[in-house]
Amino acid sequence: MTEKSEIKQLDEKQIEQAHLDDVVEKIKTSEKKLKEHIDVAEEDLKVINDAFDDIHVGMDGDAISMDAALSIHAQQQMLDERNNSWHQSQQRLGVLKRLEKTPFFARLDFQEKGEPKKEKIYIGLTSFTDKADHFLVYDWRAPISSIYYDGKLGDVEYQTPDGLQQVELFLKRQFLVENGKIQAYFDTQETIGDQMLLEVLDGKSSTHMKGIVKTIQAEQNKIIRDTKSRLLFVQGAAGSGKTSAILQRIAFLLYRYRGTLTSSQVVMFSPNMLFNDYIQNVLPEMGEQNMVQMTYGQYLARRLPNISMESLSQRFEKQDNPANKNISKFVSDIEFFKILTNYGQLLNESGVSFKNIKFKGNVFISKERIAEIYYSFGPQYNLGNRLDATVERLQKMLRRKVGSEMRSKWVEEQIENLSQEQLKMLYNTADQEFKNGDEEHKFLARKIVMAAMQKVYSQITHLRFLSVSTNYLNFLRAVPKITDLSKYGITDDQWKAYVEDFIEMFNDKQISMDNLSPYLYLYDLVTGKHGELDMKFVFIDEIQDYTPFQLAYLKYKFPRARYTMLGDLNQSIFTKKNSQTLLSEVQGLFDPDDTRVVQLTHSYRSTKQITDYTKAILTNGQKIEPFNRDGDLPNVLISNDEAQAMDNVVEQLKENDQRKFTTAIITKSLEESKCVQKMLLEHGVESTWIKSENQRLATGTIVLPSYLAKGLEFDAVIMWDASEKKFDEDEQQLVYTIASRAMHKLTIIAIGELSELLQRVPEEYYSK
Numbered sequence: 001m002t003e004k005s006e007i008k009q010l011d012e013k014q015i016e017q018a019h020l021d022d023v024v025e026k027i028k029t030s031e032k033k034l035k036e037h038i039d040v041a042e043e044d045l046k047v048i049n050d051a052f053d054d055i056h057v058g059m060d061g062d063a064i065s066m067d068a069a070l071s072i073h074a075q076q077q078m079l080d081e082r083n084n085s086w087h088q089s090q091q092r093l094g095v096l097k098r099l100e101k102t103p104f105f106a107r108l109d110f111q112e113k114g115e116p117k118k119e120k121i122y123i124g125l126t127s128f129t130d131k132a133d134h135f136l137v138y139d140w141r142a143p144i145s146s147i148y149y150d151g152k153l154g155d156v157e158y159q160t161p162d163g164l165q166q167v168e169l170f171l172k173r174q175f176l177v178e179n180g181k182i183q184a185y186f187d188t189q190e191t192i193g194d195q196m197l198l199e200v201l202d203g204k205s206s207t208h209m210k211g212i213v214k215t216i217q218a219e220q221n222k223i224i225r226d227t228k229s230r231l232l233f234v235q236g237a238a239g240s241g242k243t244s245a246i247l248q249r250i251a252f253l254l255y256r257y258r259g260t261l262t263s264s265q266v267v268m269f270s271p272n273m274l275f276n277d278y279i280q281n282v283l284p285e286m287g288e289q290n291m292v293q294m295t296y297g298q299y300l301a302r303r304l305p306n307i308s309m310e311s312l313s314q315r316f317e318k319q320d321n322p323a324n325k326n327i328s329k330f331v332s333d334i335e336f337f338k339i340l341t342n343y344g345q346l347l348n349e350s351g352v353s354f355k356n357i358k359f360k361g362n363v364f365i366s367k368e369r370i371a372e373i374y375y376s377f378g379p380q381y382n383l384g385n386r387l388d389a390t391v392e393r394l395q396k397m398l399r400r401k402v403g404s405e406m407r408s409k410w411v412e413e414q415i416e417n418l419s420q421e422q423l424k425m426l427y428n429t430a431d432q433e434f435k436n437g438d439e440e441h442k443f444l445a446r447k448i449v450m451a452a453m454q455k456v457y458s459q460i461t462h463l464r465f466l467s468v469s470t471n472y473l474n475f476l477r478a479v480p481k482i483t484d485l486s487k488y489g490i491t492d493d494q495w496k497a498y499v500e501d502f503i504e505m506f507n508d509k510q511i512s513m514d515n516l517s518p519y520l521y522l523y524d525l526v527t528g529k530h531g532e533l534d535m536k537f538v539f540i541d542e543i544q545d546y547t548p549f550q551l552a553y554l555k556y557k558f559p560r561a562r563y564t565m566l567g568d569l570n571q572s573i574f575t576k577k578n579s580q581t582l583l584s585e586v587q588g589l590f591d592p593d594d595t596r597v598v599q600l601t602h603s604y605r606s607t608k609q610i611t612d613y614t615k616a617i618l619t620n621g622q623k624i625e626p627f628n629r630d631g632d633l634p635n636v637l638i639s640n641d642e643a644q645a646m647d648n649v650v651e652q653l654k655e656n657d658q659r660k661f662t663t664a665i666i667t668k669s670l671e672e673s674k675c676v677q678k679m680l681l682e683h684g685v686e687s688t689w690i691k692s693e694n695q696r697l698a699t700g701t702i703v704l705p706s707y708l709a710k711g712l713e714f715d716a717v718i719m720w721d722a723s724e725k726k727f728d729e730d731e732q733q734l735v736y737t738i739a740s741r742a743m744h745k746l747t748i749i750a751i752g753e754l755s756e757l758l759q760r761v762p763e764e765y766y767s768k
């Protein structure tokens, strides 16, 4: 830089700083007003609450006058309103506090086509006005802000709710602001300058994910602002910012559809609960509420509270023989979903199984009778209303039985044996009078029968007469008759064994992941449950670990939602699926005109050296472009035995600690992670063993199995035991997933010979 331009920069920086100071002042004024507002609201709340207490005190006994009831209602309404307003003000105050530290991170100078004047705007985390329509800061999600993320200088356009708008862009300036001070600024020609991104990416990892508003890349911006697609399918390399982008997308949607979309209408399915914890701060930091968040397993499991399903580690460590693999593939595919859907239609004519309804140990309404009733309704009925009509009929039958049951022996006996205490309980009032003994007898008999029948009544309403498991079993048994299993490389005997397996597990109150979704789908079909119509956006992260059946089922459960599915077909660690087929199967569920597929190819997480190395692990992977950030070559440490390998780990940890890197030691299995943590302790090294997804990430060194590392990242990763024969050829994607968690430093530990999967990485990509 010449001396002159340096001075110019200095002046310019001072001018920008003065402007920033001015904005901060105004933000502070606004905060002050808001605080006053909050104080008043709190005072009001206190007054209303006190008044509430007075009303309660004024009530005598449990009888409550109409006036009091009305008054309570009015107070409650007021309370709710004030509470809401208090809550909103608090939230806004939180956002302003953050804005105060970094009021804006970018400036745009432009002129709209057809407008006489040039404009200058600043962009920040949220909009800020000091008077009506006078924007000192524009929200990063405002339509105009879009050109900051994807426009070059010159003629550019951006999408507004009314259509495309054209502008000429003269200046795009980025600011690095810390605690209200501009540290540096860059004027960039293209999209977000690499310089700024480099600053951000060079930072350290943490136990919680960070937002990326300041440096959203053009390719990510497309995903974030998409409002058209019914299915937005994002394939992105490890570390390409898929998760980051969708969290920004959720924030964008909540902004764009403010007033019609609430955070409870957005659901995100994530790979495990550890990951949920990892990302939970991103939205609140942008002043938005978190969406509904769960794992697919959790979503299903809550419907079968008494049955335990396969855990992540069981799923991961299951050793499948070839026959099981074929069956697993068959029951996971769309074809199987269709078979089940068609089977559901056949059930409208015959085949649904029921259980006897019992009363006092005897069959009260037999299953055959129930089936007769169920199929007595004409073909215009579907499964759902057929069941409703049956319930109604059964309840009617129950009511009709009351009379005859009242005359039965057990009732007689019970009345005779009633104690005074019990009698009192049965009477409506303590001094209830009857015309004669007969009337009293009848009264008591009815009471007793009704009480006993209440249980049956609720069994009927809760559909206990429907045998869900038998119906599922019937279906499984019918499969060989419906389709030719040999087409899928499955013999009849193998299928029989699969069915037997289901029975055995079910008797043990367990169900496999393969059976779980079809089981619930059949249940939904029979009970006629339609999905959750109110859900507007569904996000599915790590899509490669879902089966097509599961995705089809989710689509059935959220029929009106728009879907964003993201994944890295290079990281299928559960399904080991051929990536392209998954994509085409998913696309088959949606209208092609409403589908958009986006590829993110740049990998931001890791240094160029690490990305080059991990990329070389994949033999036929998706496209990956490293981001040009410099670091060490990955180091591969090969030792003769376990003790030496452990020494290597300890040495590496020391070095990482010195460089202030947080290290994760990632092992293949859960068992190994346990051993490693124990051995570390024997060496006097403290670490946290993450053994279940219900834990939280800890600071300091952690040890965890591969399948829990999904979606996470760490300054440094030590891959424990990439020895020969440790990984099968089809576990390439698993090795890739482990290695690609590293941001700044990757170390591979092996004993004896290095795994074949890593031997093919060219030598120039690592140091030995």
Ligand SMILES: Nc1ncnc2c1ncn2[C@@H]1O[C@H](COP(=O)(O)OP(=O)(O)OP(=O)(O)O)[C@@H](O)[C@H]1O
Binding pocket: 197, 200, 201, 210, 211, 212, 215, 216, 217, 220, 236, 237, 238, 239, 240, 241, 242, 243, 244, 245, 568, 604, 605, 710, 711, 712, 713, 740
């Ligand atoms: N535009 C960006 N600006 C700054 N940092 C970014 C950007 N995009 C991604 N990153 C960073 O890159 C890292 C990886 O992002 P993220 O975890 O979202 O990727 P991913 O595609 O979900 O990865 P994976 O599939 O490996 O789990 C994170 O540290 C994230 O903050």
